[in-house]
Amino acid sequence: xxxxxxxxxxxxxxxxxxxxxxxxxxxxxxxxxxxxxxxxxxxxxxxxxxxxxxxxxxxxxxxxxxxxxxxxxxxxxxxxxxxxxxxxxxxxxxxxxxxxxxxxxxxxxxxxxxxxxxxxxxxxxxxxxxxxxxxxxxxxxxxxxxxxxxxxxxxxxxxxxxxxxxxxxxxxxxxxxxxxxxxxxxxxxxx
Amino acid sequence: xxxxxxxxxxxxxxxxxxxxxxxxxxxxxxxxxxxxxxxxxxxxxxxxxxxxxxxxxxxxxxxxxxxxxxxxxxxxxxxxxxxxxxxxxxxxxxxxxxxxxxxxxxxxxxxxxxxxxxxxxxxxxxxxxxxxxxxxxxxxxxxxxxxxxxxxxxxxxxxxxxxxxxxxxxxxxxxxxxxxxxxxxxxxxxx
DNA sequence: GCTAGCTTGTTTGGGATCAAATAAAATGGA
DNA sequence: TCCATTTTATTTGATCCCAAACAAGCTAGC
Numbered sequence: 001x002x003x004x005x006x007x008x009x010x011x012x013x014x015x016x017x018x019x020x021x022x023x024x025x026x027x028x029x030x031x032x033x034x035x036x037x038x039x040x041x042x043x044x045x046x047x048x049x050x051x052x053x054x055x056x057x058x059x060x061x062x063x064x065x066x067x068x069x070x071x072x073x074x075x076x077x078x079x080x081x082x083x084x085x086x087x088x089x090x091x092x093x094x095x096x097x098x099x100x101x102x103x104x105x106x107x108x109x110x111x112x113x114x115x116x117x118x119x120x121x122x123x124x125x126x127x128x129x130x131x132x133x134x135x136x137x138x139x140x141x142x143x144x145x146x147x148x149x150x151x152x153x154x155x156x157x158x159x160x161x162x163x164x165x166x167x168x169x170x171x172x173x174x175x176x177x178x179x180x181x182x183x184x185x186x187x188x189x190x191x
Numbered sequence: 192x193x194x195x196x197x198x199x200x201x202x203x204x205x206x207x208x209x210x211x212x213x214x215x216x217x218x219x220x221x222x223x224x225x226x227x228x229x230x231x232x233x234x235x236x237x238x239x240x241x242x243x244x245x246x247x248x249x250x251x252x253x254x255x256x257x258x259x260x261x262x263x264x265x266x267x268x269x270x271x272x273x274x275x276x277x278x279x280x281x282x283x284x285x286x287x288x289x290x291x292x293x294x295x296x297x298x299x300x301x302x303x304x305x306x307x308x309x310x311x312x313x314x315x316x317x318x319x320x321x322x323x324x325x326x327x328x329x330x331x332x333x334x335x336x337x338x339x340x341x342x343x344x345x346x347x348x349x350x351x352x353x354x355x356x357x358x359x360x361x362x363x364x365x366x367x368x369x370x371x372x373x374x375x376x377x378x379x380x381x382x
Numbered sequence: 383g384c385t386a387g388c389t390t391g392t393t394t395g396g397g398a399t400c401a402a403a404t405a406a407a408a409t410g411g412a
Numbered sequence: 413t414c415c416a417t418t419t420t421a422t423t424t425g426a427t428c429c430c431a432a433a434c435a436a437g438c439t440a441g442c
Contacts, residue, residue: 022325031328
């Protein structure tokens with residue numbers, strides 16, 4: 001067994017042996033496992049092909065993309081759209097701002113809020129970068145027809161919607177009164 | 192527009208307006224974008240429902256899972272199976288080892304290699320944890336039938352296979368002789 | 383006004399992440 | 413037997429990432 005890649009069939013055989021005694025939702029397990037495999041593989045390819053020559057990370061690109069599409073936007077909204085926490089966005093925005101790709105402006109009416117926007121320099125970058133990025137998206141999806149891509153996208157959207165609509169409720173139910181142990185990492189209350 | 196979540200229709204309208212001038216592979220773009228949205232949402236749910244009570248991170252769980260299924264394995268193989276770099280695995284394995292969930296042993300014939308295995312304590316944890324984890328996998332996939340899950344998994348596997356088979360070649364072609372700028376982060380040559 | 387409570391963005395702490403550099407061990411050819 | 417090459421795992425440095433704590437500002441109710 002050693003020194004060789006495992007095939008999917010072998011893996012499924014091993015899983016079967018180990019999990020024979022458990023009742024399990026096999027198809028759902030396969031879906032979730034492959035979402036992550038695919039996400040990691042795609043991200044790695046896009047970072048190393050389209051993004052690296054422009055010295056952008058995946059997340060930096062996504063944030064820039066959101067601002068390119070939406071124009072000026074509040075940070076909470078950008079974080080949500082980009083799928084990252086607002087704390088993470090603070091750092092990403094700082095990096096992009098230091099490269100003059102993004103500008104930060106105070107909200108005219110509410111001193112707490114901050115507006116982000118893409119700079120002309122950032123727009124120019126996206127205009128050059130986007131076609132190359134999209135070409136790599138097409139490359140990774142080569143084995144699928146356009147229709148299969150849409151079907152895939154719809155299935156994934158349904159999962160995202162399920163979590164947006166019922167995820168929080170579900171986690172609350174699972175806790176059932178008990179309170180969740182705090183994350184191992186994270187800021188501590190000062191004494 | 193402000194203060195409200197954007198709907199998918201609104202987003203697609205804005206994308207259309209911004210990208211009207213570009214030729215683009217729309218379906219492939221939708222597929223890739225949703226892979227990442229779904230992966231992030233699913234991972235977040237699973238970490239905060241099934242994993243957090245046991246103080247495991249996503250990656251820690253995946254590594255433990257691989258060892259549970261495969262038994263003793265070499266580190267390079269575990270990293271590949273878990274979809275992380277071998278450098279990352281070194282850290283994860285250290286963490287799991289410190290919690291006595293994983294054991295590290297030298298290879299009997301080759302002093303460079305290291306064998307990882309799950310401890311009895313780790314097995315016990317997985318036996319308790321796995322059913323809960325699988326239940327949450329089923330929860331996130333609620334809107335899809337078993338058949339749709341398999342179809343989804345197959346589409347994603349095709350993408351992974353595409354990258355495994357042709358990704359490296361493609362990146363080489365894109366570079367076309369030029370060498371890729373080094374990553375911004377990473378170890379520096381000492382002077 | 384004042385102030386308690388809410389809503390923002392930022393900071394913090396611990397970990398995860400990658401790629402390149404490095405160390406250590408095995409291998410092969412002279 | 414050497415020693416250069418190859419093949420391992422680990423270390424390193426910069427960045428990403430989250431959640432919880434925090435600070436700053438807004439808003440009701442008095």
